[in-house]
């Protein structure tokens with residue numbers, strides 16, 4: 001089979017043929033033959049990726065040799081040498097040992113940098129590091145850069161870089177907008193779909209190393225032997241791409257599938273059930289990652305029913321996993337009871353337990369305190385839970401940002417969160433310094449294009465790149481993705497870059513300007529419904545969040561309101577608390593602002609709100625117009641597919657404007 005055209009988007013950013021560059025003609029002068037030193041499943045993946053990529057990026061006949069560590073000494077040195085750092089240092093005395101990269105890291109050197117002449121060396125600290133090094137090198141080729149003097153040492157900032165799939169066992173995906181699940185439970189374990197390999201390649205190519213296969217609202221059946229055998233078949237594929245498999249588990253499992261009458265985490269029979277079940281998991285999947293748990297949240301069972309705490313629940317599971325090196329990832333998305341403001345609940349629930357969790361427990365916290373809104377201030381638990389591992393949870397799926405339809409590039413949002421200064425240890429205490437892991441809710445499904453449109457993979461790509469190195473700029477990442485997906489025509493690249501870089505602020509403007517939040521339609525969360533004021537829970541109503549009245553708009557979370565500001569460290573709390581210093585981008589999150597309050601633009605709140613909704617619509621329209629200018633530069637099928645989505649986005653932006661502006665203005669009369 002040849003993989004060249006990327007009409008349907010299936011090849012993602014790995015359509016190497018599509019990004020032949022002006023430079024690629026000369027890559028053949030440098031890469032005449034390739035040798036890979038060492039033997040492992042990961043290095044088999046390295047070899048297959050190299051053959052595939054170099055055939056497109058360098059030329060059809062680059063010979064590829066596999067060498068065992070011992071035979072390597074007698075072989076003449078090839079022009080591209082790939083392997084573990086130790087093996088290469090032993091083989092080539094000229095290769096310096098001094099800069100051994102960190103775990104999962106690698107070095108790439110060529111020309112003068114390695115003192116070994118024109119050999120290009122890709123050396124990983126481990127086999128997975130080598131794999132990441134090879135993908136990094138291939139990105140250099142995809143970008144068309146000079147490879148004559150490379151000197152790169154790189155390693156991931158965060159050890160756990162994870163995608164969470166909200167996939168159900170019946171094939172549906174919660175908040176999924178790209179078809180059904182990728183995991184074919186009906187035909188596993190006997191038939192193992194080749195798409196699992198393509199998924200794992202895509203993950204490895206952007207440095208992601210962990211996957212949770214199933215929804216946090218979990219069917220307990222995932223832990224039956226029948227399903228564990230299916231999971232093993234997937235894990236066996238993932239392993240050779242450095243990808244560790246995790247499962248979401250239902251805290252009520254002992255009762256639901258274990259024939260016990262309780263799931264009390266302090267009950268000896270329950271403790272034993274989890275130990276036995278965990279041992280069974282590891283007998284099938286020796287490198288299994290661990291359990292992700294949504295407990296006592298939105299109807300999921302948890303320790304509260306037995307008068308136990310989150311720490312009791314998490315620690316019981318952690319004890320079962322510890323002998324095997326596994327982890328519990330316990331979600332902080334809990335807002336059942338207590339407190340006068342939903343935004344305060346996770347902090348109130350978890351802070352009292354900081355210090356009680358076992359070492360192999362991580363608490364996974366959404367980026368903001370409500371729920372994946374177009375923009376939220378950072379969650380106050382970051383930098384605050386100091387004695388517990390904390391993981392970030394982002395959402396790639398765009399549940400509240402136009403789902404599978406709107407083109408919204410999320411890297412700028414994630415960077416705003418990761419770079420936010422919590423002041424936990426004084427100035428410079430940015431969120432990224434306090435993370436033991438980063439996860440994101442996936443946007444993948446079984447559509448040919450994986451993510452719902454030809455543009456939606458940009459966010460999967462950007463997520464991986466930022467987990468690896470959050471200091472990369474949104475623009476750098478966008479450029480890489482564009483070159484790898486749409487080719488290197490400069491007009492095309494600059495036009496798409498411009499569209500992407502404006503898209504997030506545009507979406508905020510036409511949906512939730514000035515940090516309005518949760519004014520989407522009930523249930524499916526697509527489209528506006530700010531007047532929604534019904535339903536079983538107060539904090540599922542739109543009016544709860546925007547609080548529009550005759551006086552003004554916004555949720556008062558200052559010290560005269562819900563005092564949520566005081567969950568932040570003092571300088572940050574003071575900044576948010578004061579209307580004069582609160583950044584306008586977070587204004588209506590923290591303040592109930594009078595309609596006639598003058599903003600930095602010189603306009604009243606009332607006029608500014610109207611102007612922002614109008615600007616959002618204008619931006620969406622301009623994204624569409626810009627795309628239209630690319631008609632002669634992009635293949636017809638892909639051009640049309642994107643155009644159709646942009647028409648939907650523009651129509652939706654108008655709807656947001658036409659519903660929200662009259663609604664909010666009705667209060668100001």
Ligand code: GCU
Nearest residue numbers: 174175216217294333371399
């Ligand atoms: C949101 C989402 C739910 C999901 C929940 C969670 O509320 O709408 O579908 O289950 O988040 O993160 O657990």
